Amino acid sequence: MEPISETLKRVVNAPAFSERYSEMRKEVLAHPGVQKFLEDHSDEIDAPTIDRGLHKLYEYIDQSHDCNKCPSLDGCINHLKGFEPNLVLERGTIGISYTQCRLKDVNDNKRHASSLIHSMYMPKEVMQATLSGFELDDSRMEAFRTVGEFLDQATGPDNLPEKGLYLYGQFGIGKSYLLSAVANELADINVKTVLVFVPEFMREMKQAIGDQTLQEKVDYVKKADVLMLDDIGAEAMSSWTRDEVLGTILHYRMSEKLPTFMSSNFSYSELEYHLTYSQRGEKEDLKAARIMERIRALTTPVMLDGRNRRN
Missing domain, CATH: 3.40.50.300 (P-loop containing nucleotide triphosphate hydrolases)
Structure with missing residues (x-):
C-alpha cells in the first residue's frame, strides 16, 4: 500500500490540482480586503506565510462583508450567522476573528427597543x-x-x-x-x-x-x-x-x-x-x-x- 505522504505529494503535484491552486491563489490575492490586510502587515508577512494561511484567506473572501452578500440576518451566509470575518495575524500565522455584523446590530437594537x-x-x-x-x-x-x-x-x-x-x-x-x-x-x-x-x-x-x-x-x-x-x-x-x-x-x-x-x-x-x-x-x-x-x-x-x- 502506498504511504499517505506519497499519495498527497502525487495529488498536489498533479497538473489539474496545481492549476486550481494557482487560480484560487490569484482570486484570494486579488480581493481588496486581503490586499489591505497584506499591505497593513507587509513587514510581517512573506510568501510562505501567505501560502500557509491561504485556506484562511479563502475562508475570509468566501463570506459576506458589511452584509454585502446577505439579503437579511436570517439569510446570512457566514459561518457564524450575524458575524463577519476579520483577518488577523497571530504569532506569525494568518487567522480569522469574527465581529457582530451591521444587520445583527440593527436586529439587536430593535429587540432591545421592543423590550x-x-x-x-x-x-x-x-x-x-x-x-x-x-x-x-x-x-x-x-x-x-x-x-x-x-x-x-x-x-x-x-x-x-x-x-x-x-x-x-x-x-x-x-x-x-x-x-x-x-x-x-x-x-x-x-x-x-x-x-x-x-x-x-x-x-x-x-x-x-x-x-x-x-x-x-x-x-x-x-x-x-x-x-x-x-x-x-x-x-x-x-x-x-x-x-x-x-x-x-x-x-x-x-x-x-x-x-x-x-x-x-x-x-x-x-x-x-x-x-x-x-x-x-x-x-x-x-x-x-x-x-x-x-x-x-x-x-x-x-x-x-x-x-x-x-x-
Missing part, C-alpha cells in the same frame, strides 16, 4: 406604530407637532419633560396609534414605557384583589419611566377603581414628576363628568375634581381630529 415597551392589553398592530406612518392632515398637525416637541426635549430616561399629553377626539382617528409611535421613539433613547388599555386594566385590578397581586400591578404601572393610559373614560369606573387605583397612580406620578400620556374620547370637562358618577349613580363631584386636578397637572390637552381610520 423597553411593555404593553398591557394593547392590540399588536398598534404596537408596530411609527411616526412616519402617522397620516398627516391639517386636523392632525397640532397633535403631531406637540408630540414632536415632547420628543425633542426627551434625551434619555434621566431627562424627560415632566408633562405628557392628553390626546382626545372621536373614535378611530389614531390616538392609540400615536401613543404607540411615541413609545417606539422613546425606546430608541432607552426610555421604558408602559402602555395600558384602561378598561381592561381596571377589570383586572378588581380580580387582582382575589389573587393578592393588586399592589404589585399598581406599583409596576405607577413607577414606569413613561406611562400611557389609553382610552381612559371608556371603562365602567367605580368609586374604588377611580380613587384607589387611578387616583393612587396619578398621585404618585404627579409627586415624582413622571411624564404621563392619556388618550380619551372625552375632553377634560367631559371626562370630569364621567368620573363624577359612580356605577351606583352616586354623584361625587369632589372626588372627580381631585382626579382631574392630577390629570391637568400631568398632561397638556391636545385635540386630535380627522376621519375614522377604522372604517
Whole structure:
C-alpha cells in the first residue's frame, strides 16, 4: 500500500490540482480586503506565510462583508450567522476573528427597543406604530407637532419633560396609534414605557384583589419611566377603581414628576363628568375634581381630529 505522504505529494503535484491552486491563489490575492490586510502587515508577512494561511484567506473572501452578500440576518451566509470575518495575524500565522455584523446590530437594537415597551392589553398592530406612518392632515398637525416637541426635549430616561399629553377626539382617528409611535421613539433613547388599555386594566385590578397581586400591578404601572393610559373614560369606573387605583397612580406620578400620556374620547370637562358618577349613580363631584386636578397637572390637552381610520 502506498504511504499517505506519497499519495498527497502525487495529488498536489498533479497538473489539474496545481492549476486550481494557482487560480484560487490569484482570486484570494486579488480581493481588496486581503490586499489591505497584506499591505497593513507587509513587514510581517512573506510568501510562505501567505501560502500557509491561504485556506484562511479563502475562508475570509468566501463570506459576506458589511452584509454585502446577505439579503437579511436570517439569510446570512457566514459561518457564524450575524458575524463577519476579520483577518488577523497571530504569532506569525494568518487567522480569522469574527465581529457582530451591521444587520445583527440593527436586529439587536430593535429587540432591545421592543423590550423597553411593555404593553398591557394593547392590540399588536398598534404596537408596530411609527411616526412616519402617522397620516398627516391639517386636523392632525397640532397633535403631531406637540408630540414632536415632547420628543425633542426627551434625551434619555434621566431627562424627560415632566408633562405628557392628553390626546382626545372621536373614535378611530389614531390616538392609540400615536401613543404607540411615541413609545417606539422613546425606546430608541432607552426610555421604558408602559402602555395600558384602561378598561381592561381596571377589570383586572378588581380580580387582582382575589389573587393578592393588586399592589404589585399598581406599583409596576405607577413607577414606569413613561406611562400611557389609553382610552381612559371608556371603562365602567367605580368609586374604588377611580380613587384607589387611578387616583393612587396619578398621585404618585404627579409627586415624582413622571411624564404621563392619556388618550380619551372625552375632553377634560367631559371626562370630569364621567368620573363624577359612580356605577351606583352616586354623584361625587369632589372626588372627580381631585382626579382631574392630577390629570391637568400631568398632561397638556391636545385635540386630535380627522376621519375614522377604522372604517
